[in-house]
Amino acid sequence: MTSKPTLHTSLSPALLHLYDLSNSVVVIIDVFRATSTIASALYNGAKCVIPVDSVARAIEISKNIGGIAAGERDGKTAEGLEHGNSPLEYYRELIENQTLVLTTTNGTRLLQMALDKGADTIISGSFPNLSAVCDYIVAEKKNVVLGCAGWKDRFNLEDTLFAGAVIHRLKNGFTIHCDSSLMAETMYAKNKNNLLKFAPQLTHYHRLVERFGLIEDIRFCLTDDVANVLPLYKEGKLVVH
Amino acid sequence: MTSKPTLHTSLSPALLHLYDLSNSVVVIIDVFRATSTIASALYNGAKCVIPVDSVARAIEISKNIGGIAAGERDGKTAEGLEHGNSPLEYYRELIENQTLVLTTTNGTRLLQMALDKGADTIISGSFPNLSAVCDYIVAEKKNVVLGCAGWKDRFNLEDTLFAGAVIHRLKNGFTIHCDSSLMAETMYAKNKNNLLKFAPQLTHYHRLVERFGLIEDIRFCLTDDVANVLPLYKEGKLVVH
Numbered sequence: 001m002t003s004k005p006t007l008h009t010s011l012s013p014a015l016l017h018l019y020d021l022s023n024s025v026v027v028i029i030d031v032f033r034a035t036s037t038i039a040s041a042l043y044n045g046a047k048c049v050i051p052v053d054s055v056a057r058a059i060e061i062s063k064n065i066g067g068i069a070a071g072e073r074d075g076k077t078a079e080g081l082e083h084g085n086s087p088l089e090y091y092r093e094l095i096e097n098q099t100l101v102l103t104t105t106n107g108t109r110l111l112q113m114a115l116d117k118g119a120d121t122i123i124s125g126s127f128p129n130l131s132a133v134c135d136y137i138v139a140e141k142k143n144v145v146l147g148c149a150g151w152k153d154r155f156n157l158e159d160t161l162f163a164g165a166v167i168h169r170l171k172n173g174f175t176i177h178c179d180s181s182l183m184a185e186t187m188y189a190k191n192k193n194n195l196l197k198f199a200p201q202l203t204h205y206h207r208l209v210e211r212f213g214l215i216e217d218i219r220f221c222l223t224d225d226v227a228n229v230l231p232l233y234k235e236g237k238l239v240v241h
Numbered sequence: 242m243t244s245k246p247t248l249h250t251s252l253s254p255a256l257l258h259l260y261d262l263s264n265s266v267v268v269i270i271d272v273f274r275a276t277s278t279i280a281s282a283l284y285n286g287a288k289c290v291i292p293v294d295s296v297a298r299a300i301e302i303s304k305n306i307g308g309i310a311a312g313e314r315d316g317k318t319a320e321g322l323e324h325g326n327s328p329l330e331y332y333r334e335l336i337e338n339q340t341l342v343l344t345t346t347n348g349t350r351l352l353q354m355a356l357d358k359g360a361d362t363i364i365s366g367s368f369p370n371l372s373a374v375c376d377y378i379v380a381e382k383k384n385v386v387l388g389c390a391g392w393k394d395r396f397n398l399e400d401t402l403f404a405g406a407v408i409h410r411l412k413n414g415f416t417i418h419c420d421s422s423l424m425a426e427t428m429y430a431k432n433k434n435n436l437l438k439f440a441p442q443l444t445h446y447h448r449l450v451e452r453f454g455l456i457e458d459i460r461f462c463l464t465d466d467v468a469n470v471l472p473l474y475k476e477g478k479l480v481v482h
Contacts, residue, residue: 011253155252157423180395182398187424
């Protein structure tokens with residue numbers, strides 16, 4: 001009998017160093033909204049998404065390669081950029097065959113951290129590509145670390161709920177000895193039929209909806225499989241696997 | 242109308258720096274077992290508990306003042322010490338009028354971190370003194386940070402469940418804009434009538450029960466108000482308030 005691979009959930013970028021990222025599939029999770037936006041752009045035909053850590057770098061790279069510079073700071077389009085971090089912004093007519101150069105407060109930063117800590121297989125996930133994430137994980141048969149981006153290192157529930165959704169589907173295939181994963185799956189199982197009704201309780205909901213009116217973004221980010229592609233990180237770019 | 246004080250939950254010592262500890266009541270939570278042991282020792286008549294960060298220091302101080310050196314590393318009595326971190330060890334005949342000098346893997350370390358980060362009011366809490374903690378918090382009318390000790394910076398559910406128990410009782414008196422607190426209270430509300438049945442799912446349960454056979458410790462640590470005193474940190478010591 002071979003033992004099952006392990007699965008852990010990191011609830012914040014500040015906890016990522018506690019987990020062994022090498023020889024694991026690392027799933028970057030930033031439901032509101034970076035990893036929903038990445039799924040949306042790739043689903044609608046983007047050639048690739050290049051995650052970068054600063055606005056200056058997004059502008060520089062996009063100029064060099066003729067890409068679309070985009071990004072968000074504190075929930076709104078970053079100064080100096082024309083495009084933000086809304087998954088609904090990247091409809092096919094805009095993004096098809098284009099390269100999106102994206103910088104965000106939490107998600108792209110977490111991806112960089114995972115690289116720095118020796119991750120060799122990185123994918124990105126959110127509810128819009130839940131099934132693609134699960135299918136990839138099952139096929140790989142490796143250990144898994146579900147990395148929640150949170151908000152400026154604080155725990156948030158929407159990323160945890162997505163981790164819980166993955167665990168809910170796949171838990172029988174893994175050895176899970178991790179209270180974070182147990183909690184994530186419990187929270188998801190309790191709310192899975194009502195994610196949209198639950199959302200107004202989230203701190204991030206207030207930021208996005210009450211300040212910026214982005215209720216349609218929330219709806220998209222919490223809907224299963226509406227942009228069901230698998231973004232895999234390869235040589236500096238997220239591409240469809 | 243005056244606004245309500247705020248309440249936040251820090252899920253790991255590695256997240257404590259995200260919260261403003263000054264002018265707050267900071268609750269140190271290490272259910273298995275430091276803060277249960279502290280409640281037990283003080284309830285059974287200890288003069289005070291001196292939390293220290295190393296075994297060497299526990300031995301040195303206890304020699305100087307004629308106290309009882311005690312502590313735990315990785316779940317068992319630390320090498321060189323006669324007494325460990327079991328709340329059941331500190332019955333009245335042993336501890337009355339004595340000073341306990343205690344060092345533990347997580348709880349005493351978190352207390353030191355809170356001091357380093359400018360906390361001025363620190364109490365310790367676990368299920369055995371849940372009501373005393375809640376009564377103190379209500380009387381103080383200050384902001385509250387519930388600090389979970391976790392396990393070597395990893396999230397654990399038993400500390401989170403205690404945070405949830407406090408929130409469950411007191412939430413109407415606070416402004417709570419914190420996903421950690423929302424999660425903690427949800428997990429507690431779901432399991433409150435069955436904490437002992439839930440416990441075998443916790444990673445720490447395996448460490449304590451399967452490796453060390455400490456089921457009676459677990460039972461004590463999860464029972465409300467069996468050592469209902471309020472340990473308050475004052476000039477290097479935890480004393481009954």
